[in-house]
Amino acid sequence: MDNKLFTPGPLNTKLSVKEAMLHDMGSRDKEFLEVVKEIRSELLVIAGLTPDDGYDTVLMQGSGTFGVESVISTAIPSDGHLLLITNGAYGDRIRQMAEIYGIKTSTLSYRENIVPPTQDVKLALKTDKTITHVAIVHCETTTGIFNDIEGVGMLARKYNKVYIVDAMSSFGAVPIDLKALDIDFLISSSNKCIEGVPGFSFVICKTNTLETCMGQARTVSLDLYSQWIDMQKNNQFRFTPPIQSVLAFRKAIEELQAEGGIGKRSERYQQNYRRLIEGTEAIGLKTYLDKKDQGYIITSFLFPEHPNFDFTRFYESLHQRRQVIYQGKLSDTNCFRIGNIGQLFIEDIDRLLIAIQEVIVEMDVRF
Numbered sequence: 001m002d003n004k005l006f007t008p009g010p011l012n013t014k015l016s017v018k019e020a021m022l023h024d025m026g027s028r029d030k031e032f033l034e035v036v037k038e039i040r041s042e043l044l045v046i047a048g049l050t051p052d053d054g055y056d057t058v059l060m061q062g063s064g065t066f067g068v069e070s071v072i073s074t075a076i077p078s079d080g081h082l083l084l085i086t087n088g089a090y091g092d093r094i095r096q097m098a099e100i101y102g103i104k105t106s107t108l109s110y111r112e113n114i115v116p117p118t119q120d121v122k123l124a125l126k127t128d129k130t131i132t133h134v135a136i137v138h139c140e141t142t143t144g145i146f147n148d149i150e151g152v153g154m155l156a157r158k159y160n161k162v163y164i165v166d167a168m169s170s171f172g173a174v175p176i177d178l179k180a181l182d183i184d185f186l187i188s189s190s191n192k193c194i195e196g197v198p199g200f201s202f203v204i205c206k207t208n209t210l211e212t213c214m215g216q217a218r219t220v221s222l223d224l225y226s227q228w229i230d231m232q233k234n235n236q237f238r239f240t241p242p243i244q245s246v247l248a249f250r251k252a253i254e255e256l257q258a259e260g261g262i263g264k265r266s267e268r269y270q271q272n273y274r275r276l277i278e279g280t281e282a283i284g285l286k287t288y289l290d291k292k293d294q295g296y297i298i299t300s301f302l303f304p305e306h307p308n309f310d311f312t313r314f315y316e317s318l319h320q321r322r323q324v325i326y327q328g329k330l331s332d333t334n335c336f337r338i339g340n341i342g343q344l345f346i347e348d349i350d351r352l353l354i355a356i357q358e359v360i361v362e363m364d365v366r367f
């Protein structure tokens, strides 16, 4: 049996999803191209979009970061100006990308436990008319905080800006109304809440906006526009596709539908989250975020303030019990993280809680 992964991805996947990979196929194989086509249209369905809504899906090789980078390096023209809103490591990664590509960027940066207030975004958009694009992370996986993509979306729409949302760790588990929020580019990947295996990211793009991006890409391999042209033509990746990962993903989408869609998956993750919070509170652990800002994807916990607490030992002892938690990523606070996504159920959370309790006793950490 595999370890239980309480991480932000890669995650535990269903056996059927892994089994879907037991095939060899050529990258130009008709059968494979049909799978790509199916995935592209199913992702629109999952996003609540119809073919008439003016959106299309582009798959991009690599992990989620590659998808984000394909958007940042393709969507913003050389005379563009990005307003980046960040409160964590994934937002900061976008800033790093923009810097490398020499993209003019204004950054609204917040502490990791603060939901960026929309009035700041409004002020920025009002005062600097040169801003062309707005980017934000939906669930900032650094902490698990849910950012206000609705509020920011309303402003991006009002001020007529291209709106980029990194919904990597939320898409498929948190309903997002792309049309109402007027999102131009939404990025997620194969190994997060759709519960596929790693291998590619996908970008749900407003076609009107993508059409304006020809020749803007600053890299060859991450050229989102060119990838779209080929996908539109014949559902082909421009370079070697992650065949098995794509096959697994198609199965993962079927499994998501069989579970009852985003609504049901969201419910399961929320149940996991509630049980985790009840259980860890009973043990004495404290969360980093305010409850009102905490999403149900992943939770950051403060290291217990007791001299016997040793994170490496805590992690290793849990690992020996086949429970894999995740290290923290905060700039100034010692935390570890526990995710609720992937093939995890209440029983798994209960087993994790028992293991945590055992290790806490073993280390003689007292609250």
Ligand SMILES: *Cc1c(COP(=O)(O)O)cnc(C)c1O
Residues within 6 Å of the ligand: 008, 009, 063, 064, 065, 066, 068, 090, 137, 139, 140, 141, 166, 167, 168, 169, 189
């Ligand atoms: C997982 C994740 C990414 C991508 O990370 P990779 O390691 O490249 O898959 C980007 N943004 C957010 C918010 C994420 O959770």
